[in-house]
Amino acid sequence: MRIPTRSIVTACACLVMLLAAGCAGTGVKQTTAGELVLLQTATERGPGPFTESTDTGAPRPGSPTATPRVQRGDVEAPLRAARTLSGATPGLYRGSPRVAGCDVERHIRRLTADEARADAFAGVAGVTRAALPDYLRGLTPVVLGADTRVTSHAYRARTASRYQAVLQAGTAVLVDNRGVPRVRCACGNPLGEPAPTRGGAGARGTPWAGYRPNQVVVVTPASRTVTSLTIVDTATRTWIERRVGPDVRRDRVVPAPPGATTNPADPGRTDAGAAVTEPPGPDGSGPPASPDPGGSPTSPSAPAPPDRPTGRPDPAATATGPPPSPAPPPPARPAPP
16 A cells, blocks of 8 residues: 655654654753752752851842742753852952951851751861861851852751752852852851762752853862952942951952952853962962052952153153164274374
């Protein structure tokens, strides 16, 4: 029996559609079979909080707001840790002068009041329970400047349970002396560097306005310990040097670092670790200030110097130009008879 050509074409088309659907289904299964990354907004406590919030509720310059519903395309897009930034990168973190987003002493009191919680936290931090207060007092309160991938830990059944998360820009955290987030202040949960993923990972939770998988950053430890971090107040475009530790009263306004940006999630930005390994200044307070006098505490970058008026020599050009040609020797005098 002869099968009509139209039927054959229709059958082939259906087969292609089924194969495509099967491939798509397999891809979704592969993504969801692994560990999903939890999206956490700046103020939500999340699963298994270690303590009540120690977030001070301080204003967060430039923090985005949450969206009421999941954006399907963004959540299904795989997360890939393609861009890493050193923890000492200027502008990676935000804050306001002399304003702490996290109360370290309150966190110490609430955590050490429960021995089991303290032991679980200490195990993640790699210290003893007796050393926890000193460990926490060595951390610095800042606000994330970009959506940041981390390993978080929930407190369940008297133990710390690890899970992967993306913390929204504007989240108050405590960072160590290499600039790595170690505590999330909204829940007191200890943090660590994210676990690697093979081919990306799916996400779960409610994304926020401006969330984009390709703009999530991963913070890596600075190549050396630092004594201060350069953070930015994006509301006033003020750059701040914050000494390591919980005492923000020592904050001081500084000129914008050369090449720094107020948007660490810029897709065109690469790992800035090499730019933050400068030796400390003469007083040991961190990288020396920019020698460019055009820098300004309220400017994201130093302006270019104005053109010099015509007819006035440029001293820099005089100092660095080629040496002048030597004067010609005087004419020889005739010999006496």
